[in-house]
Amino acid sequence: MSTRTEPGPRQRLLDAAQELTYQHGMGVGVDALLKGAGVARRSLYEHFGGKDGLITEVLRRSAAEDEARYRRTMDAAGHDPRARLLAVFDRIGEIVAGDGYRGCRYLAADLALADPEHPGHAVTREYRERVAALFAAELARLGHPRPAAAGDQLLLLVDGALAAGATRPATDPAAAARELAEQVIGQAHDRPPLEPRA
Amino acid sequence: MSTRTEPGPRQRLLDAAQELTYQHGMGVGVDALLKGAGVARRSLYEHFGGKDGLITEVLRRSAAEDEARYRRTMDAAGHDPRARLLAVFDRIGEIVAGDGYRGCRYLAADLALADPEHPGHAVTREYRERVAALFAAELARLGHPRPAAAGDQLLLLVDGALAAGATRPATDPAAAARELAEQVIGQAHDRPPLEPRA
């Protein structure tokens, strides 16, 4: 009955945390999150149980958004699986060139959350599986002999490009990854099916 | 005159910090570092000026060690540039499969040190340039038409494999990266060979 004129504390908290954890890392203080959201301290603990809960929820929402973005980018590229996959790397080029780009949020989260039991890890893991499956589905449509393995390769290229985009932006990593992605995709056409299940 | 029977506080501090910052991230407390090194509090500030100085020095030393390791791995593979480059990916496969593997230390440092002015960033940046140059030199020996760009591609594959090794170890990312590295290296010849090597 609200959420129309104003987002409400929970939404504001998620929005602020999504932005602040990305810009300043997972180490941002609770106070900064509260001030950024304009929200009472108590609201955080009532809605998310604590900082870890908030972070996990931020990762979950980001992952859903980013997966949807992948799908939209691919859909905008038409029906040809090859064009759809390459469009991903073009999009990554834009993202990496953006002003506020500070590296892949999920990789940063996995590296920063030292505790392997942190629920955030499960979120990032499942997100990667979904993206890899997204790629594999296109490759399967192309008749690729190893769609799953090649999908993993594409995800590796994506992660590499996102990492290099943060550390060596001058080398145009998205274009470099795109070139290699073409090789991966090309294996669907002019390469014999090697071994089934390598 | 010393350093023979016992490493001395400075060395012990570097050793402990190298280990602890990798295992628990850059967020480890000073107390943990001191306890891990068995060193007095004051020694840290006399030798390194503070935690940031220690971290920077740890990155510097790690980078020197890892660059030397790259060279050793390549030298052990003989003289053929192709074999020397691929040996790197085989080595990464071993590293990633190791028990204590927790991701690339330099990428983690860049993502964790939110302050872009932190001196650690310069260390990691120069390290990556040296490694990329290392690759480019081998590619030039192979007569690759774009050794610098291809060296960047190999570094992207390395970073992607190291990242995926931390987040999706079951997908054998080193092998996936190695396959793509073969494509990069293969461009040195007039015709892309396309001969499956797996």
Add this chain to the structure above:
DNA sequence: ACAGTGATAGACCGACTGTTCTATCTACGA
């Protein structure tokens, strides 16, 4: 009119942060 609900502000907590300090001990050189 009134209780219920959810949000607010902000004091407060113990634990921990990086840092500075004094004081003591030990080893080496003059």
Add this chain to the structure above:
DNA sequence: TCGTAGATAGAACAGTCGGTCTATCACTGT
């Protein structure tokens, strides 16, 4: 033997951490 340098232990600093608490305000439906 004495002085100095370097290392030690550990108290203490102000600040921040994540989290709990009380109290107040605004809105809602009955």
